[in-house]
Amino acid sequence: MYTLMTLILLVPLLLFLFRHLLSRRLRQRKPYPPGPKGLPIIGNILMMNQFNHRGLAKLSRTYGGLLHLRLGISHLFVVSSPQIARQVLQVQDHVFSNRPTTIAIRYLTYGQSDLAFCNYGPFWRRMRKLYVMMLFSRKRAESWASVDEEVHKAVRSVAANVGKPLNVCKVAFSLTRDITFRAAFGSSSSSSNEGRLDEFLEIIQEFSKLFGEFNVADYVPSWLSWIDPQGINKRVEKARKSLDCFIESIINDHLDKKKTEKNVNVDEVTDMVDQLLAFYKEEVKVKDSETKINLDNIKGIIMDVMFGGTETVALAIEWVLTELLRSPENMKRVQDELATVVGLERWSVEDTHLEKLSFLKCVLKDTLRLHPPFPLLLHETVEEAEVSGYFIPKGSRVMVTPTLLGVTRLRGPTRKYSTRVGRRSCPGMQLGMYAFELAVAHLLHCFTWRLPDGVKFGDVDTIEGPGLTVAKANSLVAVPIKRLLCPMVLESHNV
Ligand code: HEM
Numbered sequence: 001m002y003t004l005m006t007l008i009l010l011v012p013l014l015l016f017l018f019r020h021l022l023s024r025r026l027r028q029r030k031p032y033p034p035g036p037k038g039l040p041i042i043g044n045i046l047m048m049n050q051f052n053h054r055g056l057a058k059l060s061r062t063y064g065g066l067l068h069l070r071l072g073i074s075h076l077f078v079v080s081s082p083q084i085a086r087q088v089l090q091v092q093d094h095v096f097s098n099r100p101t102t103i104a105i106r107y108l109t110y111g112q113s114d115l116a117f118c119n120y121g122p123f124w125r126r127m128r129k130l131y132v133m134m135l136f137s138r139k140r141a142e143s144w145a146s147v148d149e150e151v152h153k154a155v156r157s158v159a160a161n162v163g164k165p166l167n168v169c170k171v172a173f174s175l176t177r178d179i180t181f182r183a184a185f186g187s188s189s190s191s192s193n194e195g196r197l198d199e200f201l202e203i204i205q206e207f208s209k210l211f212g213e214f215n216v217a218d219y220v221p222s223w224l225s226w227i228d229p230q231g232i233n234k235r236v237e238k239a240r241k242s243l244d245c246f247i248e249s250i251i252n253d254h255l256d257k258k259k260t261e262k263n264v265n266v267d268e269v270t271d272m273v274d275q276l277l278a279f280y281k282e283e284v285k286v287k288d289s290e291t292k293i294n295l296d297n298i299k300g301i302i303m304d305v306m307f308g309g310t311e312t313v314a315l316a317i318e319w320v321l322t323e324l325l326r327s328p329e330n331m332k333r334v335q336d337e338l339a340t341v342v343g344l345e346r347w348s349v350e351d352t353h354l355e356k357l358s359f360l361k362c363v364l365k366d367t368l369r370l371h372p373p374f375p376l377l378l379h380e381t382v383e384e385a386e387v388s389g390y391f392i393p394k395g396s397r398v399m400v401t402p403t404l405l406g407v408t409r410l411r412g413p414t415r416k417y418s419t420r421v422g423r424r425s426c427p428g429m430q431l432g433m434y435a436f437e438l439a440v441a442h443l444l445h446c447f448t449w450r451l452p453d454g455v456k457f458g459d460v461d462t463i464e465g466p467g468l469t470v471a472k473a474n475s476l477v478a479v480p481i482k483r484l485l486c487p488m489v490l491e492s493h494n495v
Contacts, residue, residue: 030391033077035059035068043070048214052466053375053401056080060401066388072219075396085400087387088379089422094120097423098380100397102218103225104210104236108243114300116308120382120423126291131301132427134275147435150179152348155442158480165452169475172317172439173310177201179435180309184302185250186271196246203246204307206239212468247299251277276301308428311469312373313436319371320364320440322476325449326460334360335483338445344485349441357441364437371462372402375470379424447480 036059038044047069050059056078060067065081079085088096097120099105101112109117115127154175158166177197215232217225228234254273276298283293324331341356342349354361377400385392392398426432443449451460455477465473 030386030389032075033066033068033388033390034063035070036063038070042072042219045071045216045219048216051076051214052212053470054464056376056399057401066390068390073221074219075393077392077396077398079398079400084388088398088400089377089425092385092387093422093424095382095385096379096398097124098382099424100378100380102211102215104213104215104232107236108207108210108240109303110296110300113294113296114304115427116304118300123291126293127297127301128427130279130293131304134272134279134301135305135428135431146182147179147431147438150175150182151435151438151442153178154439155347155446158443158447159482162447162480162482165477165479167475168321168478169314169318169472171443172314173201175317175439176310176314176435179313180306182271184272184305184309186254186273196249199242199246200306201310203239203242204311206235207243207303207307208311208467208469208471210236210239212466243303244299247302250302251299272305273302305428308426309432311471313432313439315371315373315469315471316364316368316436317439317443318472318476320367321443321449321478322460322462322472323367323370324363324444325451325476325478326457326462328457330363331444331449334363334444335448338441342441342445344483347442347446347484347486349438349445354437354441357437360441360444361437364433364440369402371464371470373469374402376401376468443480446484448483449478450481452477452479 036044036047039046048071050056051069056067057080060078060080065079066084067078067080069076069078079088099112099117099119101117105117106112112118115124115131118124118127154171157174158171174197177200181197181200210232213230213232216229217227217232220227250273254271254277258274280293280295280298286292324334337357337359338349342353379398379400381392381394381396381398383394451457460476461472461474463473465471
C-alpha cells in the first residue's frame with residue numbers, strides 16, 4: 001500500500017520534471033534551419049523523388065544555403081552555400097566527419113569495413129594511413145606510372161576505329177578500368193581477362209546505383225526495416241555476392257601466384273593486392289584492438305579502389321567530350337592549344353605539356369563543376385552542432401552539394417570555395433586528375449570528334465542518370481577522325 005502511494009505521487013512528479021527539462025532544453029537550443037513542412041511521423045518522405053542533387057539544389061533555392069528535411073526518424077540537412085560548406089568541411093569538420101549509412105551501404109561495404117564509409121576515429125585514421133601507404137608509396141607510384149601506358153593503349157584502340165561511331169562511355173570506362181585493374185590487381189587487360197574486366201564494370205555500376213538509391217526502409221525504426229517496397233534488399237544481396245566472389249578470386253589468384261613463385265619476399269610485392277596481403281599476414285599476429293585490420297577491411301579497401309578509381313574518371317571523360325561537342329568554339333580552342341603546345345607532328349602528350357595546357361585545364365575543371373562525378377558529399381554529425389545560428393542534432397545526415405557551390409569559370413566568375421578539403425576529402429584526387437587530364441588531352445589531340453550522321457550539336461543532351469555518381473543517362477556516341485600530321489599511333493606501334 002505504502003509503495004503504491006509513493007508511486008502515485010512520484011510518477012507525475014517525474015513526468016513534470018522531465019517535461020520541464022525537455023522544454024527548457026528546447027527553448028535553449030537554436031532552431032532548425034528552414035525547410036518544407038513535412039507530415040507527422042513520416043516527415044518529408046513523400047518528397048523523396050526530389051532527393052537527388054538537382055532536386056535538392058532546387059529546394060535550396062527556395063529555402064536557402066542550409067536546408068532541413070525530416071525523413072521519418074532521421075534529420076537531413078543540405079548545404080549549398082560556400083560559407084556553410086566551409087563550416088561543415090573545414091572549420092567544424094571534426095563534428096561532421098562520420099559517414100551516413102543506409103542498409104545498402106552497410107551491407108555492400110562489409111559493415112562499413114572500408115575507408116570511404118567507416119566512421120571517423122582511430123580506426124579510420126589507421127585505415128587512411130594504410131590506404132595512402134598502399135596507393136602512394138614509391139612502389140605504388142611506379143605502378144600508377146602505368147596510367148601513361150594504358151592511355152596510349154586506349155588511343156591505339158580508338159585509332160583502329162577512326163571514322164566509326166564509338167560509344168564514348170565504353171571507351172572511357174575500359175580505359176579507367178584497365179588503369180585501376182593494372183595498378184591494383186597487377187594484370188592488364190588481355191583477351192583471357194576480358195570476361196573478368198566486364199564483370200568488374202558490371203559490379204561497380206550496380207554498386208553505384210545501389211549506393212545512391214533512396215530506400216524507404218532506411219528511414220523507419222529498425223524493427224520495421226524488413227519492409228522493402230522497392231525490392232532493394234534482393235539487389236543488394238546479389239551485388240554483394242558478386243563483389244565477394246570477384247574479390248576472393250583476385251585474392252586467391254595472388255595467393256596461388258605466391259605459392260608457384262617460391263621464395264617471394266615482401267619486398268618483391270608487385271601490386272596493391274600483394275602489398276595488402278603482405279600487410280595482412282603480419283596483422284593477424286597482432287593482438288585484437290580497436291584499430292586491428294581484418295580481412296573484411298582488406299576487401300573494403302580493394303572495393304574502394306575499384307569504385308573510387310574507375311567510375312569517377314570515366315564519367316568525367318564522357319562529360320568533357322559531351323560539353324565540348326555541344327560547344328564547337330571551345331572544342332576548337334582546346335585543339336588549337338594542343339596543336340601549339342604539343343605539335344601536330346607528335347601524338348604523345350607528356351607531363352610537361354599538361355602544365356602548359358591552361359585552357360584545357362580550365363575546361364576540365366569547369367566540367368567537374370557542372371557535372372561533379374560525386375554530386376553530393378555525404379557526411380554525418382558525430383555530435384550536436386551549431387551552424388550559422390541553427391541546430392543540427394547528433395547523428396544527422398548532412399549533404400553538401402558541390403554543384404551549387406561553384407560558379408563556372410568559362411561562363412562566369414571563378415568559384416569561391418573548394419570541396420577538396422577536410423578530413424574525409426578524397427585521397428585519390430591527384431591521381432584521378434592526372435589520369436583524367438592525360439586521357440582527355442590524348443583523345444582531343446589525336447582525334448577530331450564528330451557527331452554521327454544526322455545528329456546536330458543541339459541534339460547532344462546532358463540528361464543525368466540515377467546513382468551516387470552521376471553518369472550520362474544516354475551514352476555519348478561520337479566519331480573519331482584522324483587529326484595528326486605524324487604517322488598514326490596505330491602504324492607506329494604495329495597494332
Ligand atoms: C577525379 C577523380 C576523383 C574524384 C572527382 C573523386 C571525388 C571524391 C569525393 C567528392 C569524395 C568525398 C569527399 C568528401 O566527402 O568530403 C571522395 C572520397 C574518396 N575517394 Fe575519391 N575521387 C576521385 C578519384 C579517386 C581515386 C582515383 C581513388 C582511389 C584510388 C579515390 C578514393 C576515394 C576514397 C577512398 C574516398 C573516401 C575517403 C575518406 O572517407 O576518408 N578517389 N572522392
